Amino acid sequence: MTAVAADPGTVARLTEEESRRLAGEHPRCAAAHERARAGMPGGVPMSWMAKWAGPFPLTVVEAQGSRFTCADGIEHIDLCLGDTGAMTGHSPAPTVAAVREQVGRGITVMLPSADGPVVAEELTRRFGLPQWQFTLSATDANRHVLRYARHLTGRPRVLVMDYSYHGSVDEAFATVDPSGRVVPRRGNIGAPVDPAVTTAVVQFNDLEGLERELRRGDVACVLAEPAMTNIGIVLPDPGYHEALRRLTRETGTLLVIDETHTLCAGPGGMTAADRLEPDVVTMGKAIGGGIPCGAFGLSAELADRIQKAVELEDIDVGGIGGTLAGNALSLAAMRATLTEVLTDDAYAHMLPLGQRWADGVADVLGRHGLPWHVTRLGARAEYAFAPEPPRTGHDAAEADDFPLQTLLHLHALNRRLLLTPFHNMALMAPTTTEADVDAHTEAFDEVAGALAG
Numbered sequence: 001m002t003a004v005a006a007d008p009g010t011v012a013r014l015t016e017e018e019s020r021r022l023a024g025e026h027p028r029c030a031a032a033h034e035r036a037r038a039g040m041p042g043g044v045p046m047s048w049m050a051k052w053a054g055p056f057p058l059t060v061v062e063a064q065g066s067r068f069t070c071a072d073g074i075e076h077i078d079l080c081l082g083d084t085g086a087m088t089g090h091s092p093a094p095t096v097a098a099v100r101e102q103v104g105r106g107i108t109v110m111l112p113s114a115d116g117p118v119v120a121e122e123l124t125r126r127f128g129l130p131q132w133q134f135t136l137s138a139t140d141a142n143r144h145v146l147r148y149a150r151h152l153t154g155r156p157r158v159l160v161m162d163y164s165y166h167g168s169v170d171e172a173f174a175t176v177d178p179s180g181r182v183v184p185r186r187g188n189i190g191a192p193v194d195p196a197v198t199t200a201v202v203q204f205n206d207l208e209g210l211e212r213e214l215r216r217g218d219v220a221c222v223l224a225e226p227a228m229t230n231i232g233i234v235l236p237d238p239g240y241h242e243a244l245r246r247l248t249r250e251t252g253t254l255l256v257i258d259e260t261h262t263l264c265a266g267p268g269g270m271t272a273a274d275r276l277e278p279d280v281v282t283m284g285k286a287i288g289g290g291i292p293c294g295a296f297g298l299s300a301e302l303a304d305r306i307q308k309a310v311e312l313e314d315i316d317v318g319g320i321g322g323t324l325a326g327n328a329l330s331l332a333a334m335r336a337t338l339t340e341v342l343t344d345d346a347y348a349h350m351l352p353l354g355q356r357w358a359d360g361v362a363d364v365l366g367r368h369g370l371p372w373h374v375t376r377l378g379a380r381a382e383y384a385f386a387p388e389p390p391r392t393g394h395d396a397a398e399a400d401d402f403p404l405q406t407l408l409h410l411h412a413l414n415r416r417l418l419l420t421p422f423h424n425m426a427l428m429a430p431t432t433t434e435a436d437v438d439a440h441t442e443a444f445d446e447v448a449g450a451l452a453g
């Protein structure tokens with residue numbers, strides 16, 4: 001499946017026009033970036049922030065709800081929402097109030113606070129798993145779970161889906177070459193070991209490949225998003241999750257479902273919506289309303305096995321935990337966010353907006369005859385440059401077109417709309433409005449018209 005791209009000449013010309021427009025309308029952001037370059041590589045505090053389309057990333061002075069204002073005083077509609085970290089909308093009032101209160105009463109003591117049990121109970125209500133541990137990021141939740149899985153099973157490898165993303169987890173930056181050999185994924189920086197040693201890679205929705213790898217008996221766990229969201233959206237085939245669960249059980253392999261992004265599907269992610277039965281779920285980002293946090297939930301059986309397999313004397317030097325993990329501030333933020341912000345009512349507002357965004361895009365594509373498609377997963381939706389939705393990460397990757405993507409993001413930004421800088425994704429928050437969605441449809445219509453010629 002290769003990208004059905006627009007004419008490269010047109011893309012280059014429009015990109016140049018849009019770059020000039022962005023620079024012209026953002027002199028203060030340009031100056032802030034120039035100053036930042038003196039002290040930070042690329043002028044950004046974290047390398048990915050250099051990936052925004054345009055000559056420089058905007059400098060934000062304030063973000064509230066689904067809007068942010070840049071240093072030039074321009075208000076933008078935020079459909080990126082911190083790549084899900086702010087799926088709640090920026091600075092949701094209940095989270096802000098809880099954090100304000102906690103910040104004056106002790107931020108981190110390395111002793112439990114009263115919020116822990118409330119958060120664990122709420123996560124159990126949503127995801128079904130009874131035992132919870134907390135981290136500072138979804139990445140850490142995944143890293144910790146992989147360690148436990150290897151420790152308990154005595155097996156060396158973990159299985160991931162091709163083109164998946166689970167945070168900066170070494171084992172997951174692997175792909176397969178044309179001969180089927182596991183190799184580092186393109187862009188893998190300083191891979192610590194050959195990923196073929198640590199990782200099995202199969203295509204999402206490929207049950208034959210999955211079974212073949214699991215029957216080798218050396219896979220500790222499968223780490224998978226229930227639908228892929230990091231190479232565009234790739235939805236599971238009907239029956240895929242049942243088969244995945246059956247095969248992992250038959251082979252004594254733990255099943256870890258990463259709900260960090262798929263929490264957009266509903267209050268209990270796809271685990272609740274599709275009645276999945278993982279041994280572990282992992283998550284982070286949105287559950288703290290933007291305050292750093294992460295969590296993993298364990299089945300009772302697994303929690304018991306871990307308890308028995310880890311010596312108290314060595315618990316702080318085993319590669320799991322962290323001095324700031326489970327701190328009082330993160331837990332206060334999670335408590336308020338889960339009980340007062342990401343509520344059933346919030347989802348009842350967000351999900352139809354996801355549909356409205358996807359319908360708007362589909363309508364534009366149809367009217368301009370662009371042979372692309374749009375996929376929705378709850379409050380998240382995404383368009384991609386191929387006529388049919390992909391069934392695998394490999395197919396989704398093949399349909400990518402970075403210059404075209406860059407143009408579309410830049411065009412949107414100049415119409416005061418921020419899309420996630422990785423592929424063409426939009427996310428709805430409880431604070432997103434129909435007018436926000438329609439503003440995107442209108443802007444997309446304009447650029448689709450220019451591309452269709």
Ligand SMILES: Cc1ncc(COP(=O)(O)O)c(C=O)c1O
Pocket residue numbers: 083137138139140142165166167168225230258259260261284285
């Ligand atoms: C599915 C999934 N898991 C884990 C992570 C890691 O999140 P963080 O970078 O906040 O640790 C991400 C980040 O995008 C993700 O998409």
